[in-house]
Amino acid sequence: MSSSEGDRAASVTELAQELVRRPSRAGIDDYGPVLEVLEDWLGVRGLPHRRLHHQGELAGLLVEIPGGRPGRWWALDACVDTAPYGDESAWSFPPDSGDVVSGWLRGRGSADSKLAAAMFCHLAADLAPRAAELHGGLAVLLDVDEHTGTFGGARAYLADEHAARPEGVMIGYPGLDEIVVGGRGLWRAVIAVPGPAGHSGSRRTQVGAVSRAAHLVRLLDAAHLPGADGASGFPLGPKLTVTAFHGGAGFSTTPDLCELNVDVRTVPGFDAREAEALIRKAVAELDADMPSPRPTDVTPVASWPPFRLTEDEQPAATLFEATAAQGLRVHAKVAGPSNIGNLLAGEGIPATAGFGVPYEGLHGTDERAHLAALPQVYAAYRQAVLSLLSQP
Structure with a gap:
């Protein structure tokens, strides 16, 4: 890993830590504090962003990087609301700790999906200086109405008359060995x-x-x-x-x-x-x-509706190519649970719904995300996005 890759991984981790330390349990916590962390980070870097609302309620944050050439828009999506803590006495560390121990980022949302949100924000910052040479554009949706099952952030994004409709979406759920290409x-x-x-x-x-x-x-x-x-x-x-x-x-x-x-x-x-x-x-x-x-x-x-992409459909095809280039052996998976990919499928928008770092305790006790593979995961998404935005 080069020094620049190490610095980027450290920066992604630092932002994710701040997000984990802002409780954002669906239907329980105020989402303002966790979104303010993201807004401050994006604002310092001059990245355009705005809040989204669904049925009058705060539902997410949308970052848009328009390219300088005609083409299709693509989107990255990660939720920053979380599941509840459950029995806090069963946790071996505070659910909102956000610390890193033995290479693991610990706390609720570390796996699902605040680390992915931090990673996607960094991707937007990476791409912004070269936006003029890109086709179409990149949207980053940071959803705070996902764990309710309402998917209000995604609904608000699709209904927003000022947002370009995406050709496809990559959702940052965790898991290093598979790309989720479908769901019941x-x-x-x-x-x-x-x-x-x-x-x-x-x-x-x-x-x-x-x-x-x-x-x-x-x-x-x-x-x-x-x-x-x-x-x-x-x-x-x-x-x-x-x-x-x-x-x-x-x-x-x-x-x-x-x-x-x-x-x-x-x-x-x-x-x-x-x-x-x-x-x-x-x-x-x-x-x-x-x-x-x-x-x-x-x-x-x-x-x-259920959905399933074939491995040669976009954006799955490009993401498989990018993971292979990083030396990662991943397989296609159809998930039992439903996800935002189902909502998008109903709108005719293809989506992958999971590729990220290894994890434990998702929605359960002692949730944590392993950081060793973060540079490879980041590089794979970066290559996939650049490949998609290089095509008219």
Whole structure:
């Protein structure tokens, strides 16, 4: 590693440390402090940036480096909001420590994805002095509405009439051995299961909402889902999960309503339409088996399509070439969880959704990111961006 590469890695790490030390848990912390760190850093270097809002709420920061020649725009994306800490007593160091110990950057967001945010800001600073020779332009999206699942920063970026629409996006989730080129989609719904209200000690026998909802959970757990379809080229099958169950209070009242949250992960051979049909079939069976004064209600709340890039599609192809040039052996991966790539796929924008440094404890206890490979990861993204911006 050259001295300049070492200096850059040290600078990226320093910025990431400052970001980790500003708690930015989704739905818990104020996002202003963590964005102010980025704004100060960008401002000192004269990089154009502006805040984004979604539905009236602060959702992210957008950096734009326009090239001096006609061409396509590309985007780098990293979130700077984080998962919650969980049980802080289980951590062996403070979740907002931001220190570096034995080559590991420690703290919530170190892996997902404040190190990537710091890296992408440095990439923008690297490219800005040579912008006149580049085609199109580079946008860096720093999202603070990602871990909510709303993806408000990405939505605000795509809806911004002043922003150039990107030809493709590279998302800076961590992981050195793979480039994520796809993910299962999702279909989500809230199911309102009614039942007769009454006193739990009543002599009258009645099946309440909680019992009806429990029966529905059993029906959903037993629902048949197809396996992975090898012929489709998509390596994963669909998955159905009941993720929440709410109803009742105290002991003496039989509640008249119980609500379930249902999450269905979709694939090309089992899409949102089929997911909804499966859920409604189970609900119809419940209402037939255990009649109630009111029918059970299904309210869809979110739907994203599955996506998969081939390795010769951009921006995946260029990123694979750049990692190979750094001597890294990476493979393509289709992820089980959904991500911003699914949202982008619904907009017709191809995205990679993960290549970065090794990590541990993502969304869990003792989150940390290993820094040894940071120079190679940085160089790979830099080469990929320059290659994309060299094409008309």
